[in-house]
Amino acid sequence: MKKLYVLPVIAVLALIVISAATKKTSLTSDFTVGDPQVQSINALTFGPEGILFIGDSKSAAVFAVDTKDTQKPASVSPLRMRSFDKKIAEKLGTETSNIRITDMAVNPISKNVYFSVHNSDGTPLLFKLKGEEITPVSLKSVSYSKAAVQNAVDADKKDRRGRSQRVWAIADMGFYNGKLMVSGLSNKEFSSTFRSISFPFNDKQDHASLEIYHAAHAQFETFAPIKTFTVANIKGKDQLVASYTCTPLVLFPMDDLKNGKHVKGRTIAELGAGNSPLDIITMEKDGKSFFIMSNSNRAVMKVKYTDVENFQGKLTEPVLEPGKTEGVNYISLPMVNVLQLDKLDDTQFVYLQRTANGEMILNTANNRWL
Amino acid sequence: MAIKKIKTEARSFFQTGLAFLLLFCFISCSQKKVTAKETTVVWENKQAVALQLSSLKIETSAIDQLKINLHSSAAGTAILGDYKVDGANVTFQPLIPLTPNLKYDIYQGETLIETIEIPLPPGSETPIVTSIFPSKDSVPENLLKMYFKFSKPMQEVRSLDFIKVYDLQNDSLVDVFLDLQPELWDKERTRLTLWLDPGRIKTDLIPNLEKGIPIVQNREYKVVISPEWKDYSGVPLGKEYHKTLKVGKRDSNSPVITNWNIKIPQATTKEPMVIRFNEAMDAILATEVITVYTEDEAIVNGTFSIENDEKTLLFTPDTAWKKGSYYFVVDAKFEDLAGNNLNRLFDTDLHAKVTLNQEPFQKRAFTVN
Known part of the structure; x- marks a missing residue:
């Protein structure tokens, strides 16, 4: 009698062990193992469960890669490394002038920093920091899934000839509320694409057209490209905080970004001159949240979401004073030439910076800056 | 300098490894050295994708004693890559191709074996x-x-x-x-x-x-x-x-397709249809945004080319024109040099209360006689 119970128990235990060994969550159930053939890495962002999204402009695709890097650290130590690009270049056997760090993302679970590098011959590379050790992440045999992002705009417009093989250079990506959001630039028209892709990937991609008002400019325009973005809860509503190549900062309610819908954004600031926003992240301190934005030609800016909430207007009249930014208040942090930025935890962010003497450093900013 | 391909297949690896093992055991079971002649750069698609380290005597079990670093690396940082034994050769395949005109040091343990400078790829043509x-x-x-x-x-x-x-x-x-x-x-x-x-x-x-x-x-x-x-x-x-x-001066006008001058070809010929834009247009978009159709909405296949400083577009059909009605469709995204497209100016003053055209495509008919 006892044996009758033991056998099923052993079988169940064996099944549990087997299923644990080959564990696939609902998010990774459609993943396959192999080489995703990534041709370029333009943007990185993490989703849940250590899933890393890779934006690949050359393949016109986004990849979800299961890093299996889900071990929570006992504590989060600040990272500080000098000559960061030189260390990578030496590991690759080349010079710093031949490489560019294209993006950096912190795994929100393990707190490990990942970054992508392009060699000048076009080879994309993915690295991970283990302490201060720069280690390559091989993509030759990984668990992944893929979604194409090419030509959705043309397909919508039924270009029957299908000739216009537009290359969308993926500018930024973010994961929010079960969706991967991708902003892109065209290498031909001065236009923009912004889409949200359901994850796990399926055929559903929302492509909303976004309209912004250029303060100082007395016009709406739908065609300026979004360079970087984040999502924040403002007055109880999820809002896309989008920064454009010509530096206006615009809010779009996430609920409105639906397929085929034309959405007018609320421009809340124009942040000035000869500048391209690079990265934007949302941080919190003492129950207050704000975003930090790095720029190509300006210092890192800090904007409190309470100021965004209190800024009720939208910039619909021309900004007439030269040399001024307009709209919501911001604070310039004493950090210039910050090239990459990501959140380490709620009180710390890591950044890559080119210092005045030309050295590239990886550094961690703590609560003091917030 | 040899142009060789790396053989990394598992089968050849095992076969070669087994052959060497038997050969070495036959000569002397205590002898495990691999001896070869020279170091060569392995080129693939004009890139230095690997080094064959041949002037070394290295124990097959001691591959991890090898290190290659940039000659200029003060820290002597080992370059990332894979070492593979392929017959008598040890091949180092770096993560990215080695850089021409840079020098690389090859170490076995603490001993500097060789410094090699990567030349420009053999037979390479100058880009223009x-x-x-x-x-x-x-x-x-x-x-x-x-x-x-x-x-x-x-x-x-x-x-x-x-x-x-x-x-x-x-x-x-x-x-x-x-x-x-x-x-x-x-x-x-x-x-x-x-x-x-x-x-x-x-x-x-x-x-x-x-x-x-x-x-x-x-x-x-x-x-x-x-x-x-x-x-x-x-x-x-x-x-x-x-x-x-x-x-x-500033270009503040959108292209208007009805203003374009069209030279209509003769029927039964393969003469090009010539569209003169009256201004220079975007060179890349010009050959991509226009599609020619027959009256029955069948696409007319052919080739587009631009000339006259991007002011003129030529469409040459694959087969001769027939008598009848045709039309061409232009994607409204087609831009002039100032980024003005068919529907809107790059720099629109909304106070001017201009009604923007929203049609994604514009159409113009023509008749071939």
Whole structure:
């Protein structure tokens, strides 16, 4: 009698062990193992469960890669490394002038920093920091899934000839509320694409057209490209905080970004001159949240979401004073030439910076800056 | 210098390894040294993808004693890559190809075995700049973008280090192009798109107020492409390329397809249909945005080409024209040099209360006799 119970128990235990060994969550159930053939890495962002999204402009695709890097650290130590690009270049056997760090993302679970590098011959590379050790992440045999992002705009417009093989250079990506959001630039028209892709990937991609008002400019325009973005809860509503190549900062309610819908954004600031926003992240301190934005030609800016909430207007009249930014208040942090930025935890962010003497450093900013 | 391919198949690895094991055991069971003759660079697609380390005597079990680093690396940082035993050779395959004109040190343990300098790829041709668009020198003040085409894929990460613009009025270097990452290359990496800073072109935007427009009417500029710019395999352009921009007045008009002059071909011929735009248009879009249809909505296959400084488009059909009605459809995204497309100006004053056309395509009919 006892044996009758033991056998099923052993079988169940064996099944549990087997299923644990080959564990696939609902998010990774459609993943396959192999080489995703990534041709370029333009943007990185993490989703849940250590899933890393890779934006690949050359393949016109986004990849979800299961890093299996889900071990929570006992504590989060600040990272500080000098000559960061030189260390990578030496590991690759080349010079710093031949490489560019294209993006950096912190795994929100393990707190490990990942970054992508392009060699000048076009080879994309993915690295991970283990302490201060720069280690390559091989993509030759990984668990992944893929979604194409090419030509959705043309397909919508039924270009029957299908000739216009537009290359969308993926500018930024973010994961929010079960969706991967991708902003892109065209290498031909001065236009923009912004889409949200359901994850796990399926055929559903929302492509909303976004309209912004250029303060100082007395016009709406739908065609300026979004360079970087984040999502924040403002007055109880999820809002896309989008920064454009010509530096206006615009809010779009996430609920409105639906397929085929034309959405007018609320421009809340124009942040000035000869500048391209690079990265934007949302941080919190003492129950207050704000975003930090790095720029190509300006210092890192800090904007409190309470100021965004209190800024009720939208910039619909021309900004007439030269040399001024307009709209919501911001604070310039004493950090210039910050090239990459990501959140380490709620009180710390890591950044890559080119210092005045030309050295590239990886550094961690703590609560003091917030 | 040998041109060889790396053999990494597991089967050949095991077969060769087994053969060597038997051979060595036959000669002397205590002898485990591999001896070869010289170090060679392995080229693939004009890139130094591996080194065959041959002038070494190394125990097969002691591969991890090998280290290769940049000669210039003060820390002696080992280069990432794989070591493989392939017959009598040890092959090192780095993560990225080795860089021409750089020296690499090969160590066995603490001993420097050899320093090797990677030459330029054998038989490589010098890349050239094949075209720069717009072709003509005279451009509107609100010129939005330029295209640079090369004969080979180029190194891509720092294009603006190699393309400079000089204001010839005071011979000063000026900041004209938007430094954008990712850079806008086509898939083949032979064509680069650069935008003149759009925030500065747009009237009264803060970038425009602070720094003014990128290029100014009645001035001349020289765009200079550095001879130092290398192609993907490390071969430099070798000579400087120039392009003059003579800046004229602002273009504040959208292209209007009914204003285009069309030369209609004769039936039973394969003469091209010629569309004259009355202005220079975007060189890349021009051959992509127009589709010709028969009256029955069948696509007329053929080839498009541009001439006359992108002011004229030629469509040559694959088969002879037939008598009858045709039409062509133009994607409204088609832009002139200032980024004005068929539906809207790049810089629209909404106070002017212009009604914007929203149609994604525009159509024009013609009859072949």
